[in-house]
Amino acid sequence: QSALTQPRSVSGSPGQSVTISCTGTSRDVGGYNYVSWYQQHPGKAPKLIILDVSKRPSGVPDRFSGSKSGNTASLIISGLQAEDEADYYCFSYEFGYNLMFGGGTKVTVL
């Protein structure tokens, strides 16, 4: 069982917005502004799409955004597109240098 809790799946139609939550504790998500998010297409390596809660690396579309409130971080995909169908993982540092991923969320574009 992952220490960071994500919904198993979310879905939306093209053009809609979807939100993926990532819930931890004050020792990880709530204690540091360093949550990152990774997108993984089937058979491919993960790709960094959000770092430091809300920063986008160069080349990542601005329809991907991140936020955090208390012990829960969120990834928002606005204007959902077919190529956004993938698995998404959140990640956080935990006090004492333990690094944790969430259980992953499958995004389906209807």
Added chain:
Amino acid sequence: QITLKESGPTLVNPTQTPALTCTFSGFSLSTPNMGVAWIRQPPGKALEWLATIFWDGDRRYNPSLRRRLAITEDSSRDQVTLTLIDVNPLDTATYYCVHTPYSGYDVHFDAWGPGILVTVSS
């Protein structure tokens, strides 16, 4: 441009101690604030961080696997090696080599290798 590639045995017998090698380019592990990590993913399951080695030789391990992992570097060859001790079928996974810039608690992974599937079976 940073690139990484994993190599090593793809089929391993239980109780063996395989070594996985990461060969990278586009950065030097001798440069301050550089790090290389290993992350694995069992088939159909989530990602799991295993270990990181930094430019200054500092090593960090997943506490739950600490006794079964060893990470080393060969800066002259731009390679990092992860050794798994006494493997069992639960270690079957795709193993990724990843670049991680060092910045205290700000840990993230900004470049990934394609991964290598390691199957543990007799």
